[in-house]
Amino acid sequence: MAAVVAALHAARITQGEEVARFEQAVADYVGAAHAVACNSATSGLWLAYRALGLVAGSWLWTSPNTFVATAAMALQCGARVRFIDTDPASGNLSLEALQAALEQAERDGTLPRIVVPVHFAGRPCDMAAIGRLAERYGFDVVEDAAHALGARAAGEPVGSCRYSAVTVFSFHPVKAITTGEGGMALTQRADLAERMVRLRSHGVVRQPAQQQALGGWHYTVEEAGFNFRLTDFQAALGRAQLARLDGFIERRRVLAERYRKRLADLPLQLPHREDDASCAWHLYVVQFADSAIRRQVYERLIEAGIGAQLHYVPLYRQPLFIGAGQPEDFPGCEQYYNRALTLPLHPQLSEQEQDRVVTLLAAQVKSICDATSQGGSMPEQGVV
Ligand SMILES: *Cc1c(COP(=O)(O)O)cnc(C)c1O
Numbered sequence: 425m426a427a428v429v430a431a432l433h434a435a436r437i438t439q440g441e442e443v444a445r446f447e448q449a450v451a452d453y454v455g456a457a458h459a460v461a462c463n464s465a466t467s468g469l470w471l472a473y474r475a476l477g478l479v480a481g482s483w484l485w486t487s488p489n490t491f492v493a494t495a496a497m498a499l500q501c502g503a504r505v506r507f508i509d510t511d512p513a514s515g516n517l518s519l520e521a522l523q524a525a526l527e528q529a530e531r532d533g534t535l536p537r538i539v540v541p542v543h544f545a546g547r548p549c550d551m552a553a554i555g556r557l558a559e560r561y562g563f564d565v566v567e568d569a570a571h572a573l574g575a576r577a578a579g580e581p582v583g584s585c586r587y588s589a590v591t592v593f594s595f596h597p598v599k600a601i602t603t604g605e606g607g608m609a610l611t612q613r614a615d616l617a618e619r620m621v622r623l624r625s626h627g628v629v630r631q632p633a634q635q636q637a638l639g640g641w642h643y644t645v646e647e648a649g650f651n652f653r654l655t656d657f658q659a660a661l662g663r664a665q666l667a668r669l670d671g672f673i674e675r676r677r678v679l680a681e682r683y684r685k686r687l688a689d690l691p692l693q694l695p696h697r698e699d700d701a702s703c704a705w706h707l708y709v710v711q712f713a714d715s716a717i718r719r720q721v722y723e724r725l726i727e728a729g730i731g732a733q734l735h736y737v738p739l740y741r742q743p744l745f746i747g748a749g750q751p752e753d754f755p756g757c758e759q760y761y762n763r764a765l766t767l768p769l770h771p772q773l774s775e776q777e778q779d780r781v782v783t784l785l786a787a788q789v790k791s792i793c794d795a796t797s798q799g800g801s802m803p804e805q806g807v808v
Contacts, residue, residue: 431660439625442656446663447608453666454573454583456591456610458617461659462624465570465594465607466493467652469540470500472566472590472609475619478503478537485525486540486568487517488738488749488757494540494568495739506536507740507748512759513693515544515709515735519553521756526561535561542568545695545735546600546704548577555587570594571706573601574673582704583610590616595658598770600672600704601665603658623649675771676705679778683708683767686782690789693763707735708769715762717792722765724788730781733766 431442439461447459462468478484480502486494488507495505509521522539529535539558541549551567558565565588569575572582573593583591593599595606611617622629627649635642654662677700684696693711697703712718725732738757740749751758767781 427660427664428657431657434656437657438655439653439659440656442659442663443654446654446659446666449663449666450583450593450608451610453669454581454591454610456583456585457612458610458614460609460611460617460620460624461654461662462607462609462652463654464596464605464652465568465592466497467624467650468592468594468607468609469493469497469566469568470650471620471623471652472592472611472616473497473501473503473538474623475616476538476564476566476589482537483529483534484538484540485522485536485563487515487542487544488740488754489515489544489736489760490542490568490739491570491736492739492742492744494542495745498538499744503537505745505748507738507745507754507757508539509754510544510757510760512756514547514695514697515760515764516547516549517541517554518756519550519557522554522557526557530561536563538564538566540566540568542570543572543575543577543582543704544707545709546571546575546706547695547697547699548572548575548582548702551577551587558587564589567591570596570599570607572704573599574669575704576702585610585612589613590620595662595665600706601662601669603654603662603665606654606658606662623647624652625649626651672771673704676769677703679769679773680705680708682775682778683769683782686779687785690786691793692789705769708767709735709764710767711760711763712765712789713763717789718763718765720792721785721788725781725784728780728784730784731768734761734764735766737761 443461447461451459478501482503484498484503485506485508487510489510498505509518511518567588569582569591575582580586585591591610593608595603627645627647628643630643722732738761739745
């Protein structure tokens with residue numbers, strides 16, 4: 425708050441010094457050469473897609489298990505969207521499904537211009553494998569890392585763009601750090617950074633040589649952009665938040681581990697894996713035996729004032745994407761969608777609050793088990 429107030433006392437309150445400092449801080453944190461701050465991750469995705477030349481008629485492929493913006497920004501570019509099935513355990517893009525779709529598309533001449541892996545719940549996709557496919561099939565990769573600031577993929581921070589052209593972060597209040605609203609696009613490529621900077625601010629270009637010749641007021645506009653700028657006081661908040669990021673993630677990790685211990689004996693699938701250390705724990709998602717049980721547990725938690733949630737209704741089920749496939753085309757995503765529930769997980773969650781979630785959930789599952797014990801089935805307990 426002190427940082428925000430100080431920024432409000434500065435001579436300039438929208439995009440200025442503080443934005444530049446915040447960009448540098450995030451670029452340093454993830455190891456990227458360039459950072460372009462903007463007013464949301466949604467804007468950042470649009471900037472990335474446009475800078476990479478996504479135009480009418482071209483294809484963007486992504487996961488259906490994501491927030492609508494990932495795919496909607498492709499529609500805003502006039503492009504076509506194809507969804508690739510997800511892994512039912514992690515909710516991330518299925519590499520097998522991606523490989524199969526690429527082989528088919530190569531035969532049909534419908535290869536994508538851009539593929540967008542979403543690091544769902546803060547667990548990174550296999551970027552090295554996606555990078556190999558990008559090389560083989562000639563598409564660009566944009567990482568939707570709205571859940572994954574602070575996560576690591578293949579030993580590197582998400583955002584280093586080792587296997588992608590651009591990585592986009594969100595600073596919406598539910599994400600790892602916040603600027604109220606805000607986002608950032610990271611890249612190693614100067615040409616992409618330059619174009620994103622231009623598109624972020626109306627497509628305006630100021631060239632010193634031209635200003636010298638024609639007058640200092642001169643600028644040139646060659647393509648239509650937007651006003652996607654972040655304010656300096658938001659950037660000041662972002663930089664103060666970034667200093668606390670590792671602590672936030674550590675707290676999420678401790679709480680995730682607590683969930684694991686306390687839920688271990690219930691007939692649930694838990695999200696833990698060997699690569700837990702690389703996960704930013706944006707969401708804690710458990711999976712039930714079926715959608716009826718999930719619904720009952722959800723209702724019980726909501727009734728008790730607990731913010732359970734489902735991430736996400738698959739995008740092919742939204743009217744906006746009619747024509748982009750039927751549920752039966754996505755068995756992995758459907759399985760996940762029918763069984764998943766997100767439990768509260770954030771740095772301010774107290775252990776007492778977490779225990780209350782666990783107690784209510786356990787009681788509800790137990791009462792369903794008892795009611796169905798004459799022949800109903802529950803899944804085997806365990807960890808995915
Ligand atoms: C939050 C989110 C976005 C959009 O972020 P905004 O900053 O709110 O625009 C995009 N993709 C995913 C996966 C998200 O979770």
